[in-house]
Amino acid sequence: MLSAINSDIPNKNTIFILNQVFGWVYFIAWSISFYPQCYTNFKRKSIIGLNLDFLTLNITGFFCYSVFNISIFLIYRNQKDHPVEINDIVFSIHAFFLTVFTGIQALIYERGTQKISRINNVILICIALTLGSGVVSLIAKWLSFIHFLYLFSYVKLFVTLIKYIPQAYLNYKRKSTVGWNIWGIILDSTGGIFSFAQMVLLSCSGSKSMSNLNFLSKNSGAVVLNSHTYPACVKEMFISNPVKLMLAAISLSFDIIFYIQHYILYRENNVANNFYQDIRGNITRRELGVNVRDTSHSSQINILDNKNTDAEENSGVK
Known part of the structure; x- marks a missing residue:
């Protein structure tokens, strides 16, 4: 298998095309994944079945993710150590506005006695204090601007790690997923798979993003691997964009849980x-x-x- 990887080095144009296809497929899948829930809420005139803790954490997470992506792209776009693709930016902004729209639905539609839990309020306060301390540290020059921006990405990673738990628990308590649109999960898992595939492609081609393909060898018009070993590809994938990798892995793990709840339990x-x-x-x-x-x-x-x-x-x- 290793010899096949080393001997069949892909053409740079092929990598470029595959990267664009993978990137836009996961962008479209993840972007569309927000609409089924909005439609379900509108059709039922109710958000009963949609956990409010999940919703508020989602809004917070995508706000931080948007700040991170926009800032990195505008300020550090020419530095290969901070890769952010244009579809990452469009996705995060689009996701933020759609989660806010869902939040507005929660305010005007029937929600029964559902409310934001105390522990979720504590988490939101801790996130606000963390970002606030980051601003103070930045002003006091205790923290560099790039590290301050990565603080937003870590908040997004933390939110993604915990945000699905309240929804899965609500489904467990109700013994039902009615009100929680499964098509959002199907599209979410589709996006996660293609996002992971894009990271594998770029890492094993020796590039952290498409903007860095110019840094690769142009001998014979081929992309030369930085290290002709499979472990090097895996290592590159983990260090190039750990937040994006973890987002895909966590989302896919919880998607499996929701599949089991909806289709089996x-x-x-x-x-x-x-x-x-x-x-x-x-x-x-x-x-x-x-x-x-x-x-x-x-x-x-x-x-x-x-x-x-x-x-x-x-x-x-x-």
């Missing part, structure tokens, strides 16, 4: 609750596809009324 509950919500929402018989006057369905509704009342009491949702 709570699959029957999701079908039952969707049926229950359609009946209670006065959906027409044609739209529902069943005879709502059927006594069997009436008994099912009564059963679901009892089950959902218990579930809502246990989850703090009414």
Whole structure:
């Protein structure tokens, strides 16, 4: 396998094309992943099922990620040690505004008794104090500007590490993923896979970003590996953009958890609750596809009324 890597060195144009394809595929997938949840909230006129801790952490994380990407690109774009692609910038800004939009939905739509938890408030305060201390350190010249910017990226990494936990726990308490759109997860995992593939491509080609391809050898129009060993590629991938790597790895790990919850653990509950919500929402018989006057369905509704009342009491949702 190693000999194949060393002997079949890709053409620089091929790497450029693959990098662009991988980069824009994960950008599009991750960007679109925010829309299914917004649509679900709009259709239901409710955000019940979407955890508010997850939402506030998401807004905070993408704010920090946007500040980091924009600053690095504008100030350090010509330095190969600080790689940020244009699609990283567009994605982070787009994600921030969409999470803010979802936050506005949470303010105007039904949310039952759901509220931001105390521990989440403590986390948000700690993040604000951390960034505030960074500003003081920067002014006092105790911290360089580049390290100050990386503080934002570490906040984003920390947020991504913990933000999915409240949502997974809420699904566990409700024994349902109704209100949490699975298509957002499908698109999120797709983006994570292509983001990881892009990092592997650039690391094993000896480049930290496409802007650095000019630094590579141009002998025979080929890209020459910095070190003809597979471990060197792995090491380069970890040190070139650790935040981006960790974001992809963490997102994929939690995506697997949500897949298990939606398609295996709570699959029957999701079908039952969707049926229950359609009946209670006065959906027409044609739209529902069943005879709502059927006594069997009436008994099912009564059963679901009892089950959902218990579930809502246990989850703090009414």
